[in-house]
Amino acid sequence: MIIAHRGLGEPENSMLSFKRAVKRGFGIEFDVWRTADGELVAMHDPEIAINGERYSVKELTFGELKALAVSREHIVKIEELFRKFPDALFNADIKDAEAVEELGELIRNYEIEKVIVSTTEIEMLKALRARDKKLKLAFSIVRRSDVPKVPLLKRRFRIFALHVPIDGIFYVGFANFRFLLKWIRGMGMKVGLWSYEVDELKYVPLLADLGDYFISNRPLDVKNLLTRLKGDF
DSSP, X not given: OEEEETSSSSSTTSHHHHHHXXXXXXXXXXXXXXXXXXXXXXOSSSEEEETTEEEEGGGSOHHHHHHHSSSGGGOOBHHHHHHHOTTSOEEEEEOOGGGHHXXXXXXXXXXXXXXXXXXXXXXXXXXXXXXXXXXXXXXXXXXXXXXXXXXXXXXHHOOOEEEEEGGGHHHHOHHHHHHHHHHHHHTTOEEEEEOSSXXXXXXXXXHTTTOSEEEESSHHHHHHHHHHHHHTO
16 A cells, blocks of 8 residues: 655645545555644645745644635645545644644544554554543654664553654664564554655665555655566566
8 A cells, every 4th residue: 555645746735635545546645734723724834935934733723724825725724635535545744732632533423444654753652542432543753762662662551553764774784684573563553655765766676575654755756666576466
């Protein structure tokens, strides 16, 4: 499975980019932030920059955020995504601790089954699991120091998946990286692979057998690559 990181094409995180992704059969990934009036929005950054000024998403109401945006279509409510694409696969990367309760409520209210809620923070995992015992939680590895904690986190929070940056190859070596992915799967977790800076097309063929899904900046290219790989066997 391929999940389109921030949607497919420009402008990213817009309803148009999410529509393109779903139409092509991809899942969609987005970061979750909470506005001052309690609306959850799909935005990558905690601030919006307009004419050299920066405004915190958390300090603006949804209406104020829309008014400041270059295009109103660029600001999308999570609720709109759940309502418009009820059968899509979602990766909601929650960045705002104050959004935990509302996100859980939206998932329950819209009866969204195919949603993975991911985070880079252990305290966020704790808060998410405390709120909902059924959520499919994913922990995103961004620090080497978090790797030894994975077995405990798996047991304590019943983690569904680990999101692993392909860039880790350059820290531990290719053979050790493949061993790490096998170790994760051996604990009963899914592996979601993503790329920070490396060329994902270079490494996807070498890791395709160990990735359960790919969170991709280039979903069309990755799809074509994986299709060709299947044809070679």
